[in-house]
Amino acid sequence: MSIIFASHEFKPRCFALVPCAGVGERAGVGGPKQYHPVAGQPVVAHTLAALGAVARIEATLVVLSPMDDAFALHMPAFEGDRRWVAHVGGDTRAQSVANGLDELLIRGAQAHDWVLVHDAARCLIQPDWVDRLIDACEDDEVGGLLALPLADTLKEAVAGPQGEVRSQATVGRAGKWAAQTPQMFRLGLLRPALMSALADPLSAQAITDEASAIEALGHEPKLVPGAYDNFKLTWPSDFALAERLLATR
Numbered sequence: 001m002s003i004i005f006a007s008h009e010f011k012p013r014c015f016a017l018v019p020c021a022g023v024g025e026r027a028g029v030g031g032p033k034q035y036h037p038v039a040g041q042p043v044v045a046h047t048l049a050a051l052g053a054v055a056r057i058e059a060t061l062v063v064l065s066p067m068d069d070a071f072a073l074h075m076p077a078f079e080g081d082r083r084w085v086a087h088v089g090g091d092t093r094a095q096s097v098a099n100g101l102d103e104l105l106i107r108g109a110q111a112h113d114w115v116l117v118h119d120a121a122r123c124l125i126q127p128d129w130v131d132r133l134i135d136a137c138e139d140d141e142v143g144g145l146l147a148l149p150l151a152d153t154l155k156e157a158v159a160g161p162q163g164e165v166r167s168q169a170t171v172g173r174a175g176k177w178a179a180q181t182p183q184m185f186r187l188g189l190l191r192p193a194l195m196s197a198l199a200d201p202l203s204a205q206a207i208t209d210e211a212s213a214i215e216a217l218g219h220e221p222k223l224v225p226g227a228y229d230n231f232k233l234t235w236p237s238d239f240a241l242a243e244r245l246l247a248t249r
Contacts, residue, residue, distance in 0.1 A: 012110075014056050015109055015116070016116045018048065018119075019097055019117070020120040022093070038239055051118065051130065057130070058082070086099075097210060101115065111187055114143070115186070116184045118182040125181075136224040142220060147226055148177060150173045197216055
């Protein structure tokens with residue numbers, strides 16, 4: 001007797017993972033930037049609402065610091081079958097993401113499933129941008145990330161004699177792209193890539209995003225055109241800009 005397996009049983013699923021364990025020291029907003037109000041809601045609320053509107057995302061996992069008690073206060077309604085929270089954040093983004101991948105495995109994710117890692121502070125993300133990334137990467141052997149080719153002239157900075165910042169040289173921008181998120185890779189590739197980097201302190205310092213860990217293994221992630229609005233709230237002025245942009249939507 002032959003056994004026929006339904007193809008949908010083996011189709012990779014997509015999970016979103018949002019590292020949300022940072023303290024946001026550069027933002028200058030008096031606390032973790034992911035909880036700072038923008039357009040009437042915490043930054044992370046806008047982020048999670050956009051991810052929740054992507055139908056192909058099976059579930060979204062928010063990775064918090066073990067000591068975080070603010071998320072529950074700011075996001076009391078974030079719960080349910082597609083909304084997961086885990087207090088497993090580490091000292092670095094890479095460690096938080098690695099711990100989050102372990103949590104996804106515990107919750108039933110498989111090695112062939114896709115994980116879309118997205119910054120909590122990129123609160124201007126829109127569902128159609130995420131769908132564009134999924135469309136571009138779902139049949140790719142490696143995966144990829146939203147990014148933009150650099151348009152501005154780049155300068156290499158040095159400290160001047162009075163402590164001021166000066167330009168020492170112009171850096172070629174040809175072939176340079178600014179990485180954004182989400183970054184989409186299979187769980188079974190991203191987890192060993194991060195673990196390999198974290199095992200070596202020197203290598204770990206060079207891992208500033210998930211794509212850099214994948215690149216360290218010799219792979220070439222796909223660059224998928226993102227959007228200028230998809231910037232990461234980092235400096236105080238970013239919050240005012242985000243407020244204006246959200247008000248126009």
